[in-house]
Amino acid sequence: MAKITTILFDCDNTLVLSEDLAFEACADLVNEILASRNIRSRFTGAQLQKDFVGQSFQNMMKSLKSQYKYEYQISDDELDDFATMEDDRVIIKLEEKLTPCAGITAELEQLLEAGSYHLSVVSGSALRRIQASLGKVGFDKYFRHNAIFSATNSLQNPTSKPDPAVYVHALEVLRKSPGECVAIEDSRSGVMAASRAGIKTIGYTGCYDDHEQEKMRMTLVECGCVVVMDHWKDFQTCLATIQSGEV
Incomplete structure (x- = not known):
């Protein structure tokens, strides 16, 4: 061996x-995206964490759209921009509260x-x-x-x-x-x-x-x-x- x-x-x-901190920020952004597209669904950080831990923001959004059959269109470039926005928000939370x-x-x-x-x-x-x-x-x-x-x-x-x-x-x-x-x-x-x-x-x-x-x-x-x-x-x-x- x-x-x-x-x-x-x-x-x-x-x-x-x-993860808890990251998905708090993630859920806030996901809910904003859904609201901007007149979709009434809302998610908590715990819900997203349970189903999508380990996945990228882009893949998570694609999975949500497929799973819940949302009708909106969202381009890969838009997803990349949202992923960058999510990172910004997550990093703020990490710098405030992160522990080993x-x-x-x-x-x-x-x-x-x-x-x-x-x-x-x-x-x-x-x-x-x-x-x-x-x-x-x-x-x-x-x-x-x-x-x-x-x-x-x-x-x-x-x-x-x-x-x-x-x-x-x-x-x-x-x-x-x-x-x-x-x-x-x-x-x-x-x-x-x-x-x-x-x-x-x-x-x-x-x-x-x-x-x-x-x-x-x-x-x-x-x-x-x-x-x-x-x-x-x-x-x-x-x-x-x-x-x-x-x-």
Whole structure:
């Protein structure tokens, strides 16, 4: 079995508790767009998060239109403009309220001090949102600029998770094989993306409420996780399980 050399972190709700904040801003914008087109439907952040976590704003809007059979027309250029507007609003919320996931700061510090692994971020969010998140909580010191990958900005053709494209791209740039990497993901789409790229994936459920954790644990395993942790204090044990070849 290949030696693990590289750890690939999702960002939102894996490194930082950003999803609730992001979807609050997202829902506000979605509702404004629908109102401007005389559509009476309205969504909460929690509703959008449940169905569309891990997807780009553009893909989410296309999915909403298809799912609810909305009649309006919206061009790709308009969607790109709205996605930029959403990023602006989300970043404002992140800079005001963002906090790290429980236990991750100590774990990153330990990994940095040990120097045994390359650390990378592989996210579906826009690059400037990732950078704002890492900067807000002081995590930018753990990740080199050229080891941060965005499904929105790093690919020639932006492709959201669960498509594995952003992971495949990260492997190519980092010059790593799937077998020497481990990914950490908290969402169905993220786990599927990493697994489809051939990367063994640790599921993280610590970002969910207690009553949701068991359900998410089952979901993440079904989507391809080889092991699941509820808290970052269990990361080293999970990593050792993968490295030993037990999973």
